[in-house]
Amino acid sequence: MITRLPEHWQYRLLLWPLPVLLLLCYVVPFAGIITWSVTLPELGVDNYVRLANDPSIHAVLWRTLYLCAIVGICALLLAFLMAYCWLYSSSRWQRWVELCIFLPFFISVLVRTFGWLVALRNNGLVNGWLQDLGLIDSPLALTRNTLGVIIAMVHFMVPFAFFPLLSSMRQIDDRVLLAARGLGASRTRVFISVFLPQTLPGLLGAFIMVFVFCLGFFIIPAILGGGSTLMAAEYVFLQMFQTYNWGIGAALCVLMLVLVSMLVWLLMRFSRVERLVG
Amino acid sequence: MNIYRVGWLAKLLALITMGFLMLPLAAVIPVSFTDKRYLSMPEGDWSLRHYIALFNSSEWINSILNSTAIAISAALLATLLSTTFVIAVWYRSNQWTRWLIGLCMLPLIIPPVVSAMVLYFMTTNVSRIAPSLGYDSLPGVILSHTLLIVPFGVINMLVAISRIDRRIELAARNLGAGLWQTTWMVLLPNLRLSMLTTFLLCFILSWEEIAVTLFITSWEVITLPRQIWSGLRDNVDPVVAAISTLLITLTLTLLLVRMAVYSWRARQHP
Numbered sequence: 347m348i349t350r351l352p353e354h355w356q357y358r359l360l361l362w363p364l365p366v367l368l369l370l371c372y373v374v375p376f377a378g379i380i381t382w383s384v385t386l387p388e389l390g391v392d393n394y395v396r397l398a399n400d401p402s403i404h405a406v407l408w409r410t411l412y413l414c415a416i417v418g419i420c421a422l423l424l425a426f427l428m429a430y431c432w433l434y435s436s437s438r439w440q441r442w443v444e445l446c447i448f449l450p451f452f453i454s455v456l457v458r459t460f461g462w463l464v465a466l467r468n469n470g471l472v473n474g475w476l477q478d479l480g481l482i483d484s485p486l487a488l489t490r491n492t493l494g495v496i497i498a499m500v501h502f503m504v505p506f507a508f509f510p511l512l513s514s515m516r517q518i519d520d521r522v523l524l525a526a527r528g529l530g531a532s533r534t535r536v537f538i539s540v541f542l543p544q545t546l547p548g549l550l551g552a553f554i555m556v557f558v559f560c561l562g563f564f565i566i567p568a569i570l571g572g573g574s575t576l577m578a579a580e581y582v583f584l585q586m587f588q589t590y591n592w593g594i595g596a597a598l599c600v601l602m603l604v605l606v607s608m609l610v611w612l613l614m615r616f617s618r619v620e621r622l623v624g
Numbered sequence: 625m626n627i628y629r630v631g632w633l634a635k636l637l638a639l640i641t642m643g644f645l646m647l648p649l650a651a652v653i654p655v656s657f658t659d660k661r662y663l664s665m666p667e668g669d670w671s672l673r674h675y676i677a678l679f680n681s682s683e684w685i686n687s688i689l690n691s692t693a694i695a696i697s698a699a700l701l702a703t704l705l706s707t708t709f710v711i712a713v714w715y716r717s718n719q720w721t722r723w724l725i726g727l728c729m730l731p732l733i734i735p736p737v738v739s740a741m742v743l744y745f746m747t748t749n750v751s752r753i754a755p756s757l758g759y760d761s762l763p764g765v766i767l768s769h770t771l772l773i774v775p776f777g778v779i780n781m782l783v784a785i786s787r788i789d790r791r792i793e794l795a796a797r798n799l800g801a802g803l804w805q806t807t808w809m810v811l812l813p814n815l816r817l818s819m820l821t822t823f824l825l826c827f828i829l830s831w832e833e834i835a836v837t838l839f840i841t842s843w844e845v846i847t848l849p850r851q852i853w854s855g856l857r858d859n860v861d862p863v864v865a866a867i868s869t870l871l872i873t874l875t876l877t878l879l880l881v882r883m884a885v886y887s888w889r890a891r892q893h894p
Contacts, residue, residue: 361709361713365709371746372743430634449646453872460652465651472647504645562835579835
C-alpha cells in the first residue's frame with residue numbers, strides 16, 4: 347500500500363508527523379497563552395504593565411535569577427570536580443563516579459526532594475551529625491528556607507552539568523598537558539594555564555543550560571521552601587490554581603520564554619551546542 | 625591515558641561530593657522502616673507497616689498502574705515519532721530540516737512551567753470538543769507526556785543514526801530498493817537497539833514527570849508522582865518513604881545490572 351505511493355510522498359510520511367503534531371499541540375497553544383496574557387481579565391496590556399511595576403513580582407523575579415545563578419555556580423563546581431576525577435582516574439573510580447551521578451539522575455525529583463526533607467529536618471541526619479560532632483548546640487533551620495532549596499537544587503543539577511562538562515573535557519588532547527609538564531610547568535600551573543582555559547566554552551555552555559533548567563523549577567521550592575522562597579515558576583502555579591489570575595500567569599510565562607530565548611541564543615553564539623551533547 | 629593524575633585534594637573533595645549526591649537517597653531508607661505513624665527514624669523496632677499500607681492502598685496501587693500505562697504508551701509514541709522523523713532527516717538534510725529539528729527541541733528548552741501552561745491550554749481546549757481526550761483524561765496525559773519527552777527521543781536517535789554507514793543506503797538503492805524498503809529492511813534493523821534505549825529513556829522520563837502532570841490533571845488521572853506530591857504536601861505520610869525506598873532499590877538494581885553487562889561485554893571483546 348505504502349510502497350505504491352510515489353517516493354516523495356513516502357518521504358513526507360516519514361518526515362512530517364512529529365513536526366505537525368508539535369505545531370498543532372504545542373506551538374499553536376502557545377499562541378493561546380499569548381492571547382490570555384493580553385485578554386484576561388480584560389483586553390489590553392495591563393498584565394505587562396503590572397509585570398513592569400509590581401514590586402512583589404519584581405522581588406519574585408530577582409529572587410529567581412539570583413537563586414538560579416547561585417545554584418548554577420555551585421552545581422558547576424561540583425560537576426567539574428566529578429568530571430575531572432572521572433577523566434583522570436582508574437576505572438574503579440570511574441565506576442563509582444558514574445554510579446553517584448546516574449543513580450540520582452534516574453530517580454524522580456520528588457523522591458530526591460523528599461530525601462532532602464528527611465535529611466535536613468530539625469531532627470534529621472545532618473543536624474544529628476553536626477550535634478554529635480559538637481559543632482552546634484541547637485538544630486540549624488535547613489528546611490522551609492532558601493538554604494534548603496539551594497542545597498536540593500544543586501543536587502538536582504549536578505548530573506545535568508556533569509555530562510556537557512565531561513564531553514568538553516574529553517576533547518582536550520592529553521598530549522598538550524603532557525607537553526606543558528615536559529616544558530617544566532608544575533601540576534597546578536598545567537591545570538590553571540592549560541587545562542582550565544580549554545574547558546571554558548564547556549563551562550559557559552553548562553552554566554547556561556543549568557540556569558535555563560532552574561528557571562522553570564517549582565517542585566523543589568514548593569516542597570522545601572515552605573512558602574518563604576517563592577520563585578517565578580511556583581508563582582505561575584499559584585496564579586493558575588489558587589488565585590485564578592490566569593492573565594498575569596500567562597504574561598509571566600511569556601516573559602520567561604523571552605528570557606530563555608535570549609539565553610539559548612547566547613549559548614548558540616558562544617559555544618557549539620553539538621560539542622556539548624556529543 | 626594515565627599520563628595525568630588527579631591529586632589527593634581533588635580526590636578527597638570528589639569523595640565528599642559523592643557523599644553529598646548519595647545523602648538524600650540514603651536518608652530515606654531507614655525512615656521507611658519506622659514503626660511510628662509519623663515521619664521518624666526507627667528506634668529499636670523496625671517495622672514493615674508502611675510497606676503493608678502501601679500495598680493495601682487502592683489509591684497507591686491505582687496510581688502505579690496509571691503511571692505504568694501512561695509511561696508505556698507515551699514512550700512508544702515518542703519512540704515511533706522520533707525514529708521516523710530522524711530517519712527522514714538522515715535521508716535528506718538541509719536548512720529546512722535543521723529548523724524542524726529546532727522545533728522538535730522546543731519542549732526541552734522551554735521551562736517546564738511554560739510547557740505546563742501551554743499543555744493546560746491545549747488539553748482544556750480539546751476537552752471542549754471531546755472531554756474524554758482532553759483535560760484530566762488518560763489520552764490527554766499520554767499526548768502531553770509524548771510531546772514533552774520527544775526531544776530526548778530525537779537526540780538519542782540522531783546520535784544513533786549518525787553512526788550508521790551512509791553507504792548502506794546507497795547499496796540498498798543500487799540494488800533497487802525503494803524508500804520504504806530501504807527504511808524497513810535496511811535502516812530499522814540497524815536501529816533496533818537504539819530504539820530500545822530510546823524507549824527506556826522515554827519511559828523513565830514519563831514515569832517520573834510531575835510539573836506538567838500537576839497542571840493537566842485534577843482527580844480522574846492520578847499518576848504515581850502526583851500521589852507522592854499529595855503525600856508530601858499536607859502531613860508528610862511515611863508511605864512516601866516506603867515507595868521512595870522501593871524506587872531507589874529498583875533504580876539501583878537496574879544500574880548495577882547495566883554496569884555488570886557493560887564490564888562483562890568489555891571483557892568479552894577487549
